[in-house]
Amino acid sequence: MSADPFRLGWFGNLTAPEWKTPYRGNDPLTWFNGDFHVDMVQNLERAGFDFIMLEDSLMVPDIYQGTAEIELKHARYAPKMDPVVAAAMLARATKHIGIIATASSTFSHPYQLARQFATINNLSGGRVGWNVVTSSEDRAAQNFGLDKLPEHDLRYEMAEEFMAAVKALWGSWGEGAILADAESGYYADFEKVQPVHYEGEYYKTRGPLNIPAGPNGRPVICQAGGSPRGRDFAAKHADVILAIPNGAAGAKEYRDDIRRRAALIGRDPDEIKVFSVVYPIVGETARDAEEKNAAWYARKQHNFEVQMTHFAATMEIDFSPYDPDQPIPDDVSTNGHQSTLEIWRKQLAGKTIREGFSGMRVQTTEMVGTPDGIAAQMDEFMQEVGGDGFLIYGQPISRQYVAEMTDGVAPALQRRGLLRTSYAHDTLLGNLNSFS
Ligand SMILES: Cc1cc2nc3c(=O)[nH]c(=O)nc-3n(C[C@H](O)[C@H](O)[C@H](O)COP(=O)(O)O)c2cc1C
Numbered sequence: 272m273s274a275d276p277f278r279l280g281w282f283g284n285l286t287a288p289e290w291k292t293p294y295r296g297n298d299p300l301t302w303f304n305g306d307f308h309v310d311m312v313q314n315l316e317r318a319g320f321d322f323i324m325l326e327d328s329l330m331v332p333d334i335y336q337g338t339a340e341i342e343l344k345h346a347r348y349a350p351k352m353d354p355v356v357a358a359a360m361l362a363r364a365t366k367h368i369g370i371i372a373t374a375s376s377t378f379s380h381p382y383q384l385a386r387q388f389a390t391i392n393n394l395s396g397g398r399v400g401w402n403v404v405t406s407s408e409d410r411a412a413q414n415f416g417l418d419k420l421p422e423h424d425l426r427y428e429m430a431e432e433f434m435a436a437v438k439a440l441w442g443s444w445g446e447g448a449i450l451a452d453a454e455s456g457y458y459a460d461f462e463k464v465q466p467v468h469y470e471g472e473y474y475k476t477r478g479p480l481n482i483p484a485g486p487n488g489r490p491v492i493c494q495a496g497g498s499p500r501g502r503d504f505a506a507k508h509a510d511v512i513l514a515i516p517n518g519a520a521g522a523k524e525y526r527d528d529i530r531r532r533a534a535l536i537g538r539d540p541d542e543i544k545v546f547s548v549v550y551p552i553v554g555e556t557a558r559d560a561e562e563k564n565a566a567w568y569a570r571k572q573h574n575f576e577v578q579m580t581h582f583a584a585t586m587e588i589d590f591s592p593y594d595p596d597q598p599i600p601d602d603v604s605t606n607g608h609q610s611t612l613e614i615w616r617k618q619l620a621g622k623t624i625r626e627g628f629s630g631m632r633v634q635t636t637e638m639v640g641t642p643d644g645i646a647a648q649m650d651e652f653m654q655e656v657g658g659d660g661f662l663i664y665g666q667p668i669s670r671q672y673v674a675e676m677t678d679g680v681a682p683a684l685q686r687r688g689l690l691r692t693s694y695a696h697d698t699l700l701g702n703l704n705s706f707s
Pocket of ligand 1: 325326327328373403404405406407494495496497498499500501502513514515548608610611662
């Protein structure tokens with residue numbers, strides 16, 4: 272017995288591609304022109320991925336050791352392009368795949384964001400999604416005129432209002448508002464374009480929007496809430512939810528919990544697709560894959576630096592003053608990604624700072640094998656979870672890794688009848704809700 276067909280999404284960064292591999296080509300310098308990411312998204316579409324999700328952050332981190340040196344040495348957070356702008360280009364270069372762009376509710380205004388996403392939803396023919404984040408760094412807040420980030424749960428409260436305002440703006444053009452009727456002389460019917468007069472505690476907008484929302488009346492909504500507050504938010508608003516689960520059992524717990532929260536507020540849980548983050552290590556033979564995996568763990572100093580800067584950037588906690596050969600202090604807290612801190616706490620328990628960080632990966636489910644071996648592991652994982660999809664995360668991304676997934680693993684999944692071989696619908700929402 273195998274799992275029902277499931278979906279693949281791709282965790283995309285608009286940052287420098289892998290620049291240390293012998294297969295780097297010229298991309299580490301030329302990616303700024305967009306070609307690397309256009310080629311990547313076209314490959315993902317050829318392989319049957321439902322979407323690429325373009326992550327985002329809004330700062331050059333300098334928390335670790337109080338300087339941006341190690342961050343810029345590894346270039347994990349910066350330079351980074353704006354996903355909303357790049358989404359327009361990627362949509363133009365493709366026909367079927369969904370393009371989900373991250374944008375922060377904390378650092379935007381509802382009118383501006385509703386307009387940008389309405390624009391790309393129109394430009395893409397309904398293939399765009401918005402990954403709603405509330406951001407997690409004071410450094411980002413300081414780039415937007417604030418000293419500190421609003422507190423974690425308050426950010427979600429503000430995001431609730433933000434969503435309400437954005438949805439009202441997307442609804443401000445009624446169906447059939449565009450007439451383009453040369454006979455009557457009316458391009459748009461003013462009675463179908465109405466102000467929204469949204470007024471909350473944090474946001475106020477008059478409306479109407481100056482552009483219709485496009486296909487389906489709205490872009491797809493994506494979210495990755497992990498805390499109880501975040502899960503409620505995701506269960507209420509999202510079509511796509513991203514999660515970093517602790518193995519298949521953790522993924523099942525998370526998905527069941529989201530579905531339960533959705534049902535409690537009267538949503539059909541099947542409207543929501545949960546994507547679990549995985550980072551398959553692929554080899555031509557099982558041994559080759561094992562060696563690659565071992566080589567990853569052997570890059571201790573590199574991994575240590577990368578993970579320490581990553582941790583410092585997202586949690587704004589700097590472990591550099593501590594002795595790396597002592598256990599991790601357990602009295603740390605964050606106003607950033609709270610659920611992620613909990614996952615890390617579990618992974619680091621009982622280890623020294625150096626051991627913990629040099630052996631840490633963002634995802635917590637190991638998949639290592641040949642393309643067909645990975646397909647079998649995904650099948651088994653999905654049988655336990657019960658459905659939806661995987662978000663493939665391989666950072667930093669190389670053309671070689673894209674090929675391993677799009678020409679190796681994806682066809683192996685298709686041969687097993689587990690992955691779509693074509694797109695039956697024109698819009699991302701349509702494809703998410705069916706395989707036919
Ligand atoms: C797969 C995945 C992708 C994410 N992408 C982003 C991102 O691009 N930008 C961002 O600020 N946060 C991102 N986050 C963080 C989430 O938006 C959220 O803050 C995090 O999951 C913690 O949730 P919590 O605040 O409810 O604990 C991502 C999280 C996950 C699991």
